[in-house]
Amino acid sequence: MAIRFALFSFMLPFAGALIVTMLPQNSRMAGRLATVFTGAAMLSSILLAFQSWMNPTHIHWPWFQTGITQWSAGILINTGSILMNVLVMFISFCVHLYSISYMKNERMQVSYYGRLGIFTGSMTGIVFSSSLIQLFLFWELVSFSSFLLIGYWSENPRAVRAATSAFFMNQIGDLLMLSGIVLIGIDKGTLDLSELGGQGTIAVSAGLLLLAGIMAKSAQIPFLTWLTNAMEGPTPVSALIHAATMVAAGIYFIIRIHLLMPAEVLLVASLIGCITGLVGGLGALISYDLKRILAFSTISQLGFMLIGATAGTSGAAMLHLYTHAIFKALLFLSAGVIIHQTHEQDIRKIGQVKSPFLTIPLLLGAASMIGLPLTAGFISKETIIESLHNGWPLWSAQAVTLLTTVYSARLIYFLLANSSWPTPAVKPDALMTVPIAILSAGCLWISVSWSPFDFSGALMKSLDEIHHFQPGMMTYVTLGLTISSAAAAFLWFRRQSTVPGFSGEEDNFGLDVLYRNLGYRPLMGLSMVAYWTDHRLINPVIHFIAYVQVAWALFTGWIDKFVVDGIITAITEIIIVSGDSLRLFTRGKIQSYILWAFLMLVIFIIWIIA
Amino acid sequence: MSPDALLYFAAWLFCVGICLVIVKRNTLLMLVGTELMLNAANVNLVYFNSQGSQPDGAMFAVFVIVVAVCEAAVGLAIMMRAYHFYQTSLPDQISELRERI
Numbered sequence: 001m002a003i004r005f006a007l008f009s010f011m012l013p014f015a016g017a018l019i020v021t022m023l024p025q026n027s028r029m030a031g032r033l034a035t036v037f038t039g040a041a042m043l044s045s046i047l048l049a050f051q052s053w054m055n056p057t058h059i060h061w062p063w064f065q066t067g068i069t070q071w072s073a074g075i076l077i078n079t080g081s082i083l084m085n086v087l088v089m090f091i092s093f094c095v096h097l098y099s100i101s102y103m104k105n106e107r108m109q110v111s112y113y114g115r116l117g118i119f120t121g122s123m124t125g126i127v128f129s130s131s132l133i134q135l136f137l138f139w140e141l142v143s144f145s146s147f148l149l150i151g152y153w154s155e156n157p158r159a160v161r162a163a164t165s166a167f168f169m170n171q172i173g174d175l176l177m178l179s180g181i182v183l184i185g186i187d188k189g190t191l192d193l194s195e196l197g198g199q200g201t202i203a204v205s206a207g208l209l210l211l212a213g214i215m216a217k218s219a220q221i222p223f224l225t226w227l228t229n230a231m232e233g234p235t236p237v238s239a240l241i242h243a244a245t246m247v248a249a250g251i252y253f254i255i256r257i258h259l260l261m262p263a264e265v266l267l268v269a270s271l272i273g274c275i276t277g278l279v280g281g282l283g284a285l286i287s288y289d290l291k292r293i294l295a296f297s298t299i300s301q302l303g304f305m306l307i308g309a310t311a312g313t314s315g316a317a318m319l320h321l322y323t324h325a326i327f328k329a330l331l332f333l334s335a336g337v338i339i340h341q342t343h344e345q346d347i348r349k350i351g352q353v354k355s356p357f358l359t360i361p362l363l364l365g366a367a368s369m370i371g372l373p374l375t376a377g378f379i380s381k382e383t384i385i386e387s388l389h390n391g392w393p394l395w396s397a398q399a400v401t402l403l404t405t406v407y408s409a410r411l412i413y414f415l416l417a418n419s420s421w422p423t424p425a426v427k428p429d430a431l432m433t434v435p436i437a438i439l440s441a442g443c444l445w446i447s448v449s450w451s452p453f454d455f456s457g458a459l460m461k462s463l464d465e466i467h468h469f470q471p472g473m474m475t476y477v478t479l480g481l482t483i484s485s486a487a488a489a490f491l492w493f494r495r496q497s498t499v500p501g502f503s504g505e506e507d508n509f510g511l512d513v514l515y516r517n518l519g520y521r522p523l524m525g526l527s528m529v530a531y532w533t534d535h536r537l538i539n540p541v542i543h544f545i546a547y548v549q550v551a552w553a554l555f556t557g558w559i560d561k562f563v564v565d566g567i568i569t570a571i572t573e574i575i576i577v578s579g580d581s582l583r584l585f586t587r588g589k590i591q592s593y594i595l596w597a598f599l600m601l602v603i604f605i606i607w608i609i610a
Numbered sequence: 611m612s613p614d615a616l617l618y619f620a621a622w623l624f625c626v627g628i629c630l631v632i633v634k635r636n637t638l639l640m641l642v643g644t645e646l647m648l649n650a651a652n653v654n655l656v657y658f659n660s661q662g663s664q665p666d667g668a669m670f671a672v673f674v675i676v677v678a679v680c681e682a683a684v685g686l687a688i689m690m691r692a693y694h695f696y697q698t699s700l701p702d703q704i705s706e707l708r709e710r711i
Binding site (some may be wrong): 588589590591594595598 | 628640
């Protein structure tokens with residue numbers, strides 16, 4: 001029964017995408033139909049949660065065979081995957097609902113909802129896959145649908161470039177990850193997650209290769225530029241894919257396999273998480289573009305989650321993944337309203353937003369991101385910090401928290417409190433208000449725990465049954481740091497006449513140029529060298545060999561035609577001529593028979609007489 | 611008349627007959643050729659009869675004439691049927707049993 005609900009929530013988005021793509025391209029029905037399908041998928045994911053919460057299920061069946069090794073595919077349902085599935089479906093449903101209004105003036109409605117459906121289904125595939133190779137297939141599908149959605153406005157060359165770069169960066173990571181999977185398959189003889197679980201940790205090399213795939217998908221350093229460039233896509237897509245779910249897939253994956261990872265790989269991963277968290281936070285602090293600020297903040301939060309998953313406990317990271325998905329989707333959807341109505345993304349030019357339908361969600365989302373008490377983000381962030389023991393992961397997590405506070409304060413201050421500007425009349429319409437309101441409610445502590453100060457509340461208790469977290473010394477340190485730095489930031493921003501920051505986010509503060517010079521240019525040079533070698537050195541040799549072969553073939557062909565065939569033709573000619581001459585006696589002419597008979601008679605008589 | 615001349619005449623008659631049979635395209639003239647060959651034989655029979663005392667050679671010649679009449683009648687009848695069937699009396703054009711190449 002549980003399996004059936006899992007299959008429903010996997011198949012329904014795909015079915016919706018299939019049916020939607022049969023509609024005419026600018027059909028008004030597409031959005032509503034896709035929303036109904038996603039709603040049904042969400043319903044079955046919630047039913048699955050009721051059915052098998054705290055009741056892990058694993059089924060697998062043989063898939064294909066290489067040599068004597070049998071590889072299996074299957075469905076692995078545990079608390080983490082149920083939570084992730086509900087989350088994906090919930091955010092996807094909100095985004096579908098929001099898109100009906102946001103995308104209503106677009107021409108390619110059908111492609112948009114088809115691509116969203118493919119993405120949602122593939123994401124469910126990642127969530128439930130029990131075999132690494134099966135997971136990899138959906139991992140690729142997610143990259144592909146993300147590519148399609150970033151490049152949705154294909155008439156905009158920046159969007160096309162962003163889509164291509166995102167796809168290529170993901171492909172680099174995916175290739176490394178595939179080699180890691182192959183290494184594990186050779187080493188362990190199985191790729192099934194639950195079977196691998198009983199075989200101890202995987203090799204360090206395989207672990208590092210898997211980590212590379214995770215880093216590319218979750219936009220960790222050095223892959224982070226694709227995520228900020230992906231902001232060229234529509235804002236609902238950014239909310240669903242590039243903030244809440246797809247980029248979290250890497251974190252989800254490492255949470256799912258962290259028991260298999262050797263300690264060295266976990267160390268490297270937490271180091272990368274620290275660097276990414278800090279770099280992302282700095283990027284968010286100095287950008288002007290509203291969506292890029294949110295993208296950098298996503299990168300920073302993903303780094304924070306990676307620290308939590310590798311240096312702390314995976315349950316805490318999963319909890320933060322959940323709360324982050326909700327508040328970041330909320331922030332993106334609220335930002336989408338502003339962008340949709342003012343056609344402006346630069347926080348220096350937007351001015352002051354006054355509608356309570358936007359200010360309250362923005363404040364709630366930011367509060368949850370900063371981690372103020374009574375929010376869900378407070379609980380998850382403090383749980384991660386509590387789960388970290390002393391040492392550099394803890395202090396970098398604190399630094400990331402500090403940066404988060406300052407850039408959130410900057411964003412909120414210059415969007416909501418900076419009154420030097422005439423206010424644009426932005427207000428979400430009804431269809432946009434509903435998902436924003438639902439997500440705002442999700443930012444409150446009640447979505448995680450009954451008590452706002454019990455870290456091992458309802459959700460955490462099921463995610464991590466071993467550890468028990470309570471507010472401790474570090475919680476108060478972090479809280480004090482957060483509140484004082486927020487206050488200091490507000491005071492400092494009040495005295496600024498312009499928005500502090502650096503322009504240059506268009507090329508990610510030089511990172512794009514760096515990658516172009518370090519990666520793209522040498523690769524192009526290498527390919528030119530390879531082309532030249534191929535063209536000038538290898539081709540002549542091959543051409544010469546080809547000419548020799550053709551000449552030899554012509555010669556043997558001539559021999560065949562005139563010598564071998566000639567002999568055979570001569571033999572047949574001889575046979576034909578002799579046959580014809582023999583047949584002269586029996587041409588069917590009565591008189592010639594008579595003549596020959598008479599001659600024979602004469603010869604016979606002569607022979608008798610003689 | 612020397613007896614040798616009669617034999618030579620018979621031989622000449624036979625040769626004319628066989629030449630007619632072999633050379634002529636028309637069935638009718640081939641039949642005429644066979645009549646000539648039979649009559650050449652009759653000339654021989656009559657000549658050899660005159661050399662002995664009994665008239666058995668002449669009797670045999672009479673039988674040959676009877677047979678020749680029958681043969682001519684049957685031959686003409688076959689020719690008529692063949693002409694009806696094939697719409698021709700030329701043996702070269704009657705070639706149903708001939709191998710087709």
